[in-house]
Amino acid sequence: MVDTLATDVSDARERIKAAASRVFSTKGLDGARMQDIADEARINKAMLHYYFRNKQQLFEMIFEELLTRVFSALEALVADHASFEDRIRAFVSTQITIISEFPAMPLFVLLEARKDPELLSRKFVGKPLDMVRQRFSDMVDREVSSGRIRPVTFDQLFINILSLSVYPVVAEPMIRFVLGMESGAFQSMIENRKTLVADLIIRDLNPFSI
Amino acid sequence: MVDTLATDVSDARERIKAAASRVFSTKGLDGARMQDIADEARINKAMLHYYFRNKQQLFEMIFEELLTRVFSALEALVADHASFEDRIRAFVSTQITIISEFPAMPLFVLLEARKDPELLSRKFVGKPLDMVRQRFSDMVDREVSSGRIRPVTFDQLFINILSLSVYPVVAEPMIRFVLGMESGAFQSMIENRKTLVADLIIRDLNPFSI
DNA sequence: GTCTATAGGCGGATAGAC
């Protein structure tokens, strides 16, 4: 076992990061207790400060790693040579899968980004985000000008896809409360959305719709 | 001035509630400082404890009032005698307007609801939520069976409307970062969505779409 | 590297004068 990329659960450092992901993403930065993270990682509280100088530094590391995963999903939009439709289907499905793993993650990311508006740009300078956006934006424009989809702005299309994919997972407590859903029903509803959302988006882009 | 319903800003109690709304909804329950709320309300910290026994009680009052406003918007869905389409348009527009006033509110509502899963049901028992849902659900079913809209489940329709309306406002920091938007551009984009989202939903319900 | 014990401070809450 010399796989340096694999997450080694026996490694304290990796256990801490996994524990911190869970605790931060459910309780937020302020609500999280170093003791909670230590317990979750089956480690002494003092060891947290041995591996990571302080809470803020631990948080920023987790923050960055979570977002890197999310952003890398964007590459499904430009990476391979699939059709426009298939790219959207892949993106929706990936996005829902990732968010489902840490459903509260967008909550704390957005809360912290609001408290510290520079956080995002501080952590993600020089990442290939602009390029991905540009390429997907161009792709949308090509589809529009060739008449394969109806005229839409890239921005609104992107926001629609993200909203329909991410929000339902994040808003689980509210949705289950308002619609009176059990946990199982909620989960299969989310599962359905991996295709349902893509269907909606594709249908909406059809140039021959009303 | 004997209007007991109007919010009297000279009344300390009302100033505190307004201040607490702002502070809680931007910093969350744990991140909010009683001192911040006191400053924002231009009042002494001790007075907070005079008017509201403790932080938790102040929080629960704000929580309940914010959610009551959101839920009451649901009544746009069933209240008057407008057409199905107009009800959806009214609901989308109202929802975006309310959320825009306290954009971070869903963040802290959802975060707290996750930390304390009983919170929602504890605070909202006996409210006319079930009735509104039932009436709107029936309405959807009638539209479907009469062939005026294509077959959809009420649940997924509701979730789509909510996601498209609420999430973009909530996710402002992320959207502006990824799409490189200035504050002004973002706001007019949101304003556009008041009709754009309704258009999308209505178009999607058309039984003669592809 | 691991752990115990403890420092140190922040922030919620209260006492008590006015």
Place this chain on the structure above:
DNA sequence: GTCTATCCGCCTATAGAC
């Protein structure tokens, strides 16, 4: 009702033994 001063617990962080 309003304010100052202060208490006290909780939680981050570190010192220091092993």
